[in-house]
Amino acid sequence: MSTAQDTAPRTPAAAEPGNRRAATPLGVLLEPVRGRVRASAALQGAAGALGLVPLICLVEIARALLAAGPADTALVWTLVAAALAGSAASLAAGAASTLVGHLADNDMQLSVRRSLARHMGRVPLGLLSGRGSGRVKKALHDDIEDVHSLVAHTLPDLAAVVTVPVVALVYLFAVDWRLALLSVALVAAGVALFARAMSGSARNMALYAEAMNDINASAVEFVDGIQVVKHFGGHRRAHERFTRSSDAFADFFLAWSRSTTPATVGSFLLLSAPMVTVAVVAAGAATTALGWSEPVAVVAFALLAPALCAPMNVIGSRAQQIRAAGAAASRVAALLGTPRLGEGAGAVPRGARVTFEGVRFAYPAQEDGEPGEEVLRGVDLVLEPGTVTALVGPSGAGKTTLATLPARFHDVTGGTVTVGGADVRDIPARELYRSVGFVFQDARLLRESIADNIALGRPGATRAEVEAAARAARISERVEALPRGYDSVVGEDADLSGGEAQRVCIARLLLADTPVLVLDEATAAVDPVSEAAIQDALGELARGRTVLVIAHRLATVTGADRIAVMEGGRITESGTHGELLELGGRYAHLWRAQHSDDRTDKGEAL
Known part of the structure; x- marks a missing residue:
């Protein structure tokens, strides 16, 4: 302090x-x-x-x-x-x-x-x-x-x-003192009128904001949905909603203005420098003529009286x-x-084995910071070194939440998560991020050169190492075609597509060489050509590492060493692709829903 x-x-x-x-x-x-x-x-x-x-x-x-x-x-x-x-x-x-x-x-x-x-x-x-x-x-x-x-x-x-x-x-x-009192009286009257004009302003400002929100909402609704509205012939109805909102705002604002205009104008007049000057000079001339004031007083008030009302403006x-x-x-x-997060007790991971033991987690409630409804409800899972484990299941099952815990995006509210035998809460952040890397759907690049973005994975890396990582991530040809190659700056002379940005992130992870990887459907939002290139890069990245991958399309993880099915914050099934199909449970149902020739079950959102 x-x-x-x-x-x-x-x-x-x-x-x-x-x-x-x-x-x-x-x-x-x-x-x-x-x-x-x-x-x-x-x-x-x-x-x-x-x-x-x-x-x-x-x-x-x-x-x-x-x-x-x-x-x-x-x-x-x-x-x-x-x-x-x-x-x-x-x-x-x-x-x-x-x-x-x-x-x-x-x-x-x-x-x-x-x-x-x-x-x-x-x-x-x-x-x-x-x-x-x-x-x-x-x-x-x-x-x-x-x-x-x-x-x-x-x-x-x-x-x-x-x-x-x-x-x-x-x-x-x-x-x-006589003219001074007159000046003070003018200012006091102006302040009183201004206070009267502003009475109820808090309530009116709230109504003003509400009316503006109605206009904005109706305008956005009309513009965003204009194609659908015109297609189904409802443009008159949508336009009428915007017109009604605009008319309501105009009526409210005019009524508010009419109620405050007289007092506001009177206040501004009384507090204006010309009005105060004219009033005190006229009064000074009158008192001078009566012998109550000296002529010099008129000069004094003409020069200084406006300073009394200046603050009010x-x-x-x-x-x-x-x-x-x-x-x-x-x-x-x-x-x-x-x-x-705690600083960690200085533990060092020994190996790349990741375990989830009785893991429970609830996001903090926005109101008081206390934990809200549990998202994970006692998850037990082991990721063996050198294997690929896939998490599948419907949206909201807790897959992404579970996958972020080894990188300590959050601390568990129950149970433990360990990396290399050490509780992640005991591992210093620098050491933890040397052990765990992650690639998510939303690729994040800094407004720096391509080389600097890749080197974030290992700041001391040489240019040759950066270029080798780019080649392994299948992005080197695209980078070398840029105006300044690896020195091109993202957002300036390097405009990358989503798939290209994703491969730069993969190159960063290849350079970092972390033994544990978390992949959250890195190919979900890209075109088929980019997806093929990213899959090749991910294959290079995953080689010899402990990999946890979140899958929405089951066909991408059929070769995983283990597939864990999550529902309602729990793992309900676990095994290889073949074993889970033979089991005939939830996974088999999801597989049939995605690969049936005659129907697509849109109710199963993955």
Whole structure:
């Protein structure tokens, strides 16, 4: 936990227990740079106050020139010098505020991103798949950007927004308290009208969002289904749904606007600089004519009264930015609070035998993080070194969940998973990933060169070793045909198909040379030509290794050493292809459903 005395920027762990220094996630996030943020705000406030010095000096110059008798030349020149000095000091303080605030912001962003990177490197890999990766991207980029705006811009601006009217009001009360009260009354009336206009805004904003969602849903429904709609002659009905949603939104928005427009317009008029200036100048002229005020008071209020209403024009947007930053900080804190996997006791796998003993697993429930319904219910399975074991069964049986456990995508909630005789929870992550490799349907490549993507499997590999792995994965010819060969960058001058990207991933695993492989239907989403090339590459990859493969098309695993049938989180049948057909159970039924000449049982989704 960092303290205000830290000399190096660090992010306090938002999820660490015992953190009492800050009550909110935003406070925790800003704790390491709190002192510099305050300094930036103070400097910006000083810059705003010093920015009034030239105006105040101008009023005092007018006072000196309008005084009876000869003008005090020395005083006038002193005021001119003070005005110039105030302008220079205001610019210097503003520049210093910007520098201090942005340096603090840079340190905050760097420390938060480093903390997130360290933390996410230790969370279960399964949490980063699907929507989890989107959460990480949002936290690392969008949410931190919201906090950046708060640190570098919003808080310093708020300091100036508060300081400038206070200083101006103090001076104006010293000049003429009657006109000062009039100025305050105008601002108070504008604020009251604005508050009235905003009453019920929370409810109306919720209705606004709901109406916009209805429009978006009906538009997407119409566009996505336009071919089917037109084919069956229902375009009028689909179009009417969109029209009704649009009309409902228009009616709601017009009603809301009509109810708030008078108060909003009145508020903006009362808080506008021209209105305040005209009002106080007219009042000043009247009080001067009556002998209640000095002529110079009119000059003072003409120059400084607009500063009283300036904050009202920006305070709403700044408050919204603070709320946005608070929500962003909460999301970052929630991500930093994601439970991490244990570091492991230092066990080292001895061999490539993988065992599942009484394995039970339930994904955490989204609401409270407690385990939800069990996906695996006591699985026992042994993968012998040098053999291929296939998992088959209907969708939702738990095949993918079971296959990810040797790579420790999740920790089991019951039983044990061992690799080379060591519990995977006791194996350090670096050592575990030297032993277990995986290829899934969704091939993931970095925006790096082809060579760098392959070398992720073994960072110290030579170019010759990288090219040898590419040849073994049946992707070398395609890579060599690229503009820069192995130096071509994915997404720039290397646009690879799904099957080609899959073979690059296989080359990566060949280079890593892990003794245990997990394959999740790597050919499910590719064309027949690519499938043949990938099957050849997988044959090379699986040679001499312990392989666990998830199969949806049973014909691809008929040669497996063992086929395990999963249903409802349990293994219900196990044996070779021939043995399971003779058994006449679930596997035989699935085989007949996939290979019958006269029917296709679409109800058996694998």
